Amino acid sequence: MKLAIFGTGYVGLVSGACLAEVGHDVLCMDVDQAKIDQLRAGTIPIWEPGLQPIVERNLAEGRLRFTTDTAEAVRHADVQFIAVGTPPDEDGSADLQHVLAVAEEIARHMPAYRVIVNKSTVPAGTAEKVAERIAQVLAARGEAIAFDVVSNPEFLKEGAAVADFLKPDRILVGTRSARAQERMREIYEPFNRNHERTLFTDVRSAELTKYAANAMLATRISFMNELANLAERLDADIEEVRKGIGADPRIGYHFIYPGCGYGGSCFPKDVQALGRIADQVGYDAPLLRAVETVNQRQKNTLFAKLAGHFGGPEGLAGRTVAVWGLAFKPNTDDLREAPSRSLIEALWQHGAHVQAYDPVAMDEMRRLYGPRADLALASNKYSVLEGADALAICTEWQQFRAPDFDEMAALLQTRVIADGRNLYNPERLRAAGWHYYSVGRPA
Numbered sequence: 001m002k003l004a005i006f007g008t009g010y011v012g013l014v015s016g017a018c019l020a021e022v023g024h025d026v027l028c029m030d031v032d033q034a035k036i037d038q039l040r041a042g043t044i045p046i047w048e049p050g051l052q053p054i055v056e057r058n059l060a061e062g063r064l065r066f067t068t069d070t071a072e073a074v075r076h077a078d079v080q081f082i083a084v085g086t087p088p089d090e091d092g093s094a095d096l097q098h099v100l101a102v103a104e105e106i107a108r109h110m111p112a113y114r115v116i117v118n119k120s121t122v123p124a125g126t127a128e129k130v131a132e133r134i135a136q137v138l139a140a141r142g143e144a145i146a147f148d149v150v151s152n153p154e155f156l157k158e159g160a161a162v163a164d165f166l167k168p169d170r171i172l173v174g175t176r177s178a179r180a181q182e183r184m185r186e187i188y189e190p191f192n193r194n195h196e197r198t199l200f201t202d203v204r205s206a207e208l209t210k211y212a213a214n215a216m217l218a219t220r221i222s223f224m225n226e227l228a229n230l231a232e233r234l235d236a237d238i239e240e241v242r243k244g245i246g247a248d249p250r251i252g253y254h255f256i257y258p259g260c261g262y263g264g265s266c267f268p269k270d271v272q273a274l275g276r277i278a279d280q281v282g283y284d285a286p287l288l289r290a291v292e293t294v295n296q297r298q299k300n301t302l303f304a305k306l307a308g309h310f311g312g313p314e315g316l317a318g319r320t321v322a323v324w325g326l327a328f329k330p331n332t333d334d335l336r337e338a339p340s341r342s343l344i345e346a347l348w349q350h351g352a353h354v355q356a357y358d359p360v361a362m363d364e365m366r367r368l369y370g371p372r373a374d375l376a377l378a379s380n381k382y383s384v385l386e387g388a389d390a391l392a393i394c395t396e397w398q399q400f401r402a403p404d405f406d407e408m409a410a411l412l413q414t415r416v417i418a419d420g421r422n423l424y425n426p427e428r429l430r431a432a433g434w435h436y437y438s439v440g441r442p443a
């Protein structure tokens with residue numbers, strides 16, 4: 001099938017490449033000429049495992065093309081995906097201006113029936129706004145062209161987005177239009193090989209499901225972080241508690257890892273936006289607020305532990321802290337809302353120097369903070385430790401799981417580790433003379 005996708009960001013590009021991979025004829029449109037030129041040359045602006053070969057192959061075989069020409073994209077296909085950003089506006093609500101602008105463009109150029117599929121994360125009721133906007137433009141054009149607006153939210157995880165798209169748990173399609181359902185069924189048929197994964201719902205429920213899924217996962221994390229803080233005060237071990245509750249199939253082992261807070265472009269934004277949605281309909285949602293509050297506090301936990309070790313925040317002035325892991329999670333270079341940034345900014349505020357290392361996020365770090373006297377970027381996990389007073393671990397990259405502790409001890413001034421991901425055995429480290437602080441385990 002012919003498909004057009006507006007927006008070549010994370011969701012748009014992965015979706016476009018994967019839809020081409022199963023044989024569809026995909027035209028991706030973006031207003032950013034430089035980005036489109038790059039993509040045409042096969043250069044991918046994001047770091048995502050497995051994406052590069054798929055883009056290259058489908059470009060070479062002509063199933064995946066890129067354009068900045070809106071009219072061309074709208075003519076190309078009768079199914080038009082919107083996958084542009086919905087950044088938080090000043091009060092944390094999802095900003096719909098890009099989604100609505102694309103809807104207008106589609107309406108301006110559509111020659112005949114179109115299915116407009118919204119993949120961006122948007123509040124319940126957005127499909128209706130999109131439909132209204134399209135109807136207005138069509139009315140101004142004096143055309144009576146039929147169209148349907150479908151909600152088809154994405155459940156991709158960064159770092160595993162290609163696999164998630166090609167082997168989805170579920171494909172959520174919000175529309176009651178039989179005509180649109182038929183088109184969507186055909187598009188996703190190749191992903192339903194072993195069993196049916198497509199769930200058809202009404203539009204608003206599909207829109208709300210996306211927020212519900214992310215808010216539920218974020219709630220589990222904040223709940224575990226709250227319990228971890230309690231465990232520290234009760235001299236219990238949250239890792240034991242985690243296994244103990246995870247064994248209950250109603251709870252399960254996924255997404256109950258305590259840590260230094262959740263980050264990324266989705267959880268913080270979506271939990272906030274769902275809170276604003278509740279405000280707008282006059283519903284008090286204390287649980288959502290608490291999820292966010294607990295997370296904000298948790299992002300401070302590594303700083304608090306380091307400050308505790310050095311005799312209070314003032315004890316950090318003039319010290320050097322090495323940081324392992326900057327990305328908000330492994331297998332991405334994404335630093336949006338990353339816990340590492342809260343730590344590093346707090347360290348700077350208190351006069352400490354930071355030496356940082358991440359296997360892939362160094363360029364992104366440079367881009368965000370530029371050159372600074374209190375930041376040194378190292379080229380590997382050992383050199384970053386040289387002369388530092390302590391090590392803080394913010395991301396659980398595989399290469400940090402079994403390091404050479406003797407080599408580390410030789411490079412660091414003092415044997416201090418604040419581990420935001422509970423990577424090591426506390427007893428073993430303590431026996432080797434380390435001050436080892438982790439999350440929710442006896443210090």
Ligand code: UGA
Pocket residue numbers: 154155156157158159214217221254255256257258259260261262263264265266267328329
């Ligand atoms: C999240 C969801 O997992 C995806 O299903 C969803 O499609 C996506 O948002 C989105 O809305 O686009 P992502 O933000 O890529 O995906 O990352 P996650 O793997 O969910 O991790 C989010 C954060 O939670 C990370 O900072 C991670 O370290 C933290 N986390 C995760 C924990 O602290 N504990 C856990 O047990 C799991």
